[in-house]
Amino acid sequence: MTGNFSFAVGYSEIFWPEFVEFEDYILRKGFSESSLRGFENQENITKAGVECVMNHLHIGDIQHPHCEDLSKDKIIFLGNILKEIYTVKLAWQFPDKPCVVEFYHPEDEEDLIGYQLYFWQKKHENSGD
DSSP, X not given: OOOOHHHHHHHHHHHSOOEEEETTEEXXXXXXXXXXXXXXXXXXXXXXXXXXXXXXXXXXXXXXXXXXXXXXXXXXXXXXXXXXXXXXXXXXHOTTSOEEEEEEOOSSTTOGGGOEEEEEEGGGTTOOO
């Protein structure tokens, strides 16, 4: 029996995030416009790439950096659940702007911080912008 309501409020931002439309992007609420502009100015980056990097979440960063019970099985479980949640939330909130949600597993499966969730709009997939 651990936890409290402050934790519950904090977790709600991860398990039911707020997304916003900004220009031609769908982003997590509270994004940094200067970071967005910095990524847009990188050579050979597409709008899908900008959305991916702006919206990525390292599953291992949900807790504090030295959390004792961090493990691959918990990371994979949470990553798969979050992928389902983000897929449903984005489809519900933006029915006319389908998104792709991915849960990335690093080649080195023991790199627990390397597991990431990210998404982009399908219309940006092959646009080359």
